[in-house]
Amino acid sequence: MAVSPLLWTLFLFSVIFSIQSYSEEEEDTPITRFQQYLRFNTAHPNPNYTAPISFLLDQARSIGLTSRTIEFVHGKPVLLLTWLGSNLNLPSILFNSHLDSVPAESEKWIHPPFSAQRTVDGHIYARGAQDDKCIGVQYLEAIRNLKSRGFVPLRTIHISYVPEEEIGGFDGMMKFAASLEFRELNLGFVMDEGQASPGDEFRVFYAERTPWHLVIRAEGIPGHGAKLYDNSAMENLMKSVELISKFRETQFDLVKAGKAANSEVISVNPAYLKAGTPSTTGFVMNMQPSEAEVGYDIRLPPMADPVAMKKRIAEEWAPSIRNMTYTIEEKGKLADQLGRPIMTLTNGSNPWWSIFKQAIEATGGKLAKPEILISSTDSRFIRTLGIPVLGFSPMINTPILVHDHNEFLKDTVFMKGIGVYESVISALSSFEGISDQVI
Structure with missing residues (x-):
């Protein structure tokens, strides 16, 4: 039976597409690693923490980071990865993100919310793409690149992946921040999640309500x-x-x-x-x-x-x-242990702010006016201790889709964010000064 040219054309296109899709799945790139992390269903009320932590541990081992898994509440692990600095006497730096995500109504999504589907225009659709699995992978990819260039941090760098942030953080960061393990980190500065910016300026948050x-x-x-x-x-x-x-x-x-x-x-x-x-x-x-x-x-607000x-x-x-x-x-405090409003200073009196700002500008980026976050994150538990924290996620020219249907992040925005974190991580970890912990 003869086959029409149109059917042959459609058949060839399907074969080519299948080969391309298979090839993309087989590649081991920052994008495919991001997609793999997004496919773990960590949505409440029954988040799966075991699989993503196993994935993150594999990534940590591949770039030579040490790891610890701590459970303050059974079944709700905190993963801590560490890159030792050359001067262990200096306070360390922590980059935090959370493992969990809010539920997704799959029937209202263009693509299944845990498929991490990458469309032809580069949009990666997944619950957690913006909030905040993107930064959890970008931290690791930035360190991978820094290590490949032979960079050695002066200060020790920690990366934490915590559970339960989306339901208050009470069995996650709250218990972690109150623990001996946290105090032993000797933190001088912390970075946590922020939000996307529809414009071309990076948003940064110095406090929360x-x-x-x-x-x-x-x-x-x-x-x-x-x-x-x-x-x-x-x-x-x-x-x-x-x-x-x-x-x-x-x-x-x-x-x-x-x-x-x-x-x-x-x-x-x-x-x-x-x-x-x-x-x-x-x-x-x-x-x-x-x-x-x-x-x-x-x-x-803190004031x-x-x-x-x-x-x-x-x-x-x-x-x-x-x-x-x-x-x-x-559901939280407005003042720290000394009675001061819980906020991080964003002026010259806080050297961490100056270093962070310069690191962003070194990439050609620009910061918008610092903001108070309208909602709340795990940052509040750390700021209460008097440790300066900035909330930041390097997503510009991106619609804000936190907790929304069809949450996505564009692949080029994700890749640019890795470069931004390379600059931020190298600058913060190279700071030689001894700074009082200020907020």
């Missing part, structure tokens, strides 16, 4: 839905909701007017509202409930006054005279 979870409860007399009661539960709660909304509006006005960045104000956002008397068809409409409750996610905030909550938002109670769950 501290989360508070506020729950306000109101009580009142229950009764018929037609009757007007004074100080009913819903009435009192709605008064509070209105006051909180006005405060939120004043903070948001500063952002909209350009007087403050989003991360520099106190954000107060409603998370849930719970009230009413349930029925088989929904709620009983002719009955006023005796209890009502609302929950808020509050984020405070916020927590005492004033608590006073506002107690006296205005949930006063006891209106039959109201409240709880505040503080």
